[in-house]
Amino acid sequence: MTHTFDSTVLREYDIRGIIGKTLGADDARAIGKGFGTLVRRAGGNKVVVGYDGRVSSPMLEHALVEGLTSTGVDVRCIGLGATPMLYYAEASAEDVQGGIQITGSHNPPDYNGFKMVFQGRPFFGADILKLGEMAAAGDWDSGVGGTEHVDIIDAYVDRLLQGLDGIDPEVLARLKVGWDAGNGAAGPALEKLAARLPGEHHLLYTAVDGHFPNHHPDPTVPENLEDLRSLVSAKSLDFGVAFDGDGDRIGAIDGEGRIIWGDQLLMIYAEELLSRTPGATIIADVKASRALFDHVTAHGGKPLMWKTGHSLIKSKMKEASSPLAGEMSGHVFFADGYYGFDDALYAGIRLIAAAARLGKTVTQLRGEMPAMLNTPELRFQVDESRKFAAIEEVKARLANSPDQVDGTDGVRVTSKDGWWLLRASNTQDVLVARAESDTQEGLDRLLKQIDDQLAASGLERGPQAGH
Incomplete structure (x- = not known):
């Protein structure tokens, strides 16, 4: 048995294709076989699998799990959720050696794909090409693995809330925040999170719908933030937070409706972090504003410019022992009190925490930034x-x-x-x-x-x- 992938599917940071055209169940099965084999050969025996809200995701999950178990690997299925919830399931469990999230991220509804983590590190580039080589050669182990279904959403929300530890509850109780899940996979966790947060929280589009009926879930596109802007204005909220389709990228606006871009969010996070951890290395991608690098230096940090790409940034963070990194695209990575992966829900919590600890509103922090x-x-x-x-x-x-x-x-x-x-x-x-x-x-x-x-x-x- 061998398998050949469409030439467009195996990509630098993830695996992605168009359902029914370049990506289908056979591809998912082959990915499972290859990944499971690599886990087995590295001495592991358990992989965690999750999926986003796209219509095709359950079909791909079924085939992926089939492929994984056929190599003798056991699979822990966590069901529908945000990509960072899958990362959390992998990072927080000692008996798991890899994780795969089925997600089309912010792509159109007919797309889908896979994001992977292997023994706590990003699985990308040459790793992904290796899956293609193994499939072409039929170089797969065989065995019989089992499956278990585990609900981790409450444990995940508990972990998110730790981002507010040590902050005066009275300060938090005065907050008024808007949130837009964009009908993406972060919706269910966002509902549970908001229900436990002090203050006033207004939620948009938390129902998971792979057709994205309200707006496309890409918070880097200004028109996708219009509904959130209207909500913040109508309810006189302090600020608003939006997510992409799989919950690993954040977008934000302040109380005046101004967009806070990825590098500007990083300025806020960096200022707060450097007040506690002077001299820390803060990483941003080459697309980030000079204002960010100057801001990090001004607050006693070491700015480091690095390549664009969430997997590349995660790898560089480990190498440089950096507690914080981010990209223009809204991927923000916290290794300070968290696991170092990109989690937009946690980034939302840390925006609340940063404003509270710095004693300024998000609107004030945005207003202090130089006009570039x-x-x-x-x-x-x-x-x-x-x-x-x-x-x-x-x-x-x-x-x-x-x-x-x-x-x-x-x-x-x-x-x-x-x-x-x-x-x-x-x-x-x-x-x-x-x-x-x-x-x-x-x-x-x-x-x-x-x-x-x-x-x-x-x-x-x-x-x-x-x-």
Whole structure:
């Protein structure tokens, strides 16, 4: 028995495809066989499995579990829930050696996929390619594993609430917060969490619905925050928090309806953490604002710029012993009092905690941030065969540039006008650009530099590509 995956399915950070076209039950079974075999060969015998609210998720779960148990691995099924609940189930149980969450994250409803953790570390890149090689060769162990169904949602909510330990209950009781689950997998845990939180909490769209009838569950897109903004305004709330489809990315707005972007949230978390842990290393991806790196330095921390990608950031955190990291996309990772994975529900709790400990409102904290002029993430289609080559060409042309050129992930160029970034997406045939300045004139000059570099490689910033 062998299996061949569609060429688009095995990706850098996860496995993802379109149900009925590039991804189906046979693929899920083969993933289970490969992953189960790797767990067995590493001396393990138990894997935990969860799934999100997509219509296709139960079908994929059934086939995945079949594949896992066929290798002799036992499976603990935790059912429907957010991706971080699966990470929690893996991290908090000593008898588990791996975890798989079936999730399409923030992709359209006909997509689905898998996020994996192996012996406490992210499973990505070469690990994922290995599953493809094993399937092509039929290199799978065989055995008979068992399954058990365990409900962990209450234990998970208990753990989330520990993020508020030591905070004056009277301060918490005065809070008024809006929450938008976007009909994603975080809804059930959010309902239980809000019911136990002090203060006043207003919830939107907690019913899990894989068709996403109210708005798409991607909190980095401003229009997806409109319902939350209306709620915060109508009820005069302190701030609002939104989640993506599988609950590992956070979006937020302050009491005035201003968006608090991923790097701005990290500024708030970093300020609070550094007040308790001076000198800590705080990691952010190459798309983050200069204001964040300056803020970390100003509060006595060590800023570290790293590659975009949740698996890459998690790995770097372990290497640098960093207690906090984050990405523009809303992945925030807390290893300070937590497990180091990206959990948007916990990030919501830590936003409450940060404001309380700093003695400021979220609106105040957002208002104190410097007004930077920056572009959103500009994404445009570039042929797969050209995207990495073009970045190398840009690097070569800038080898003797008087500006500061950082090649951590793509090219990030800093000059007196500010900075610009050009990088290749690891998951799509897309180049990503971003620029930031103090003035509109400066921003225009930076964008011209990007366009000049693209032109020199025979490319242009074409129409915007989706995620």
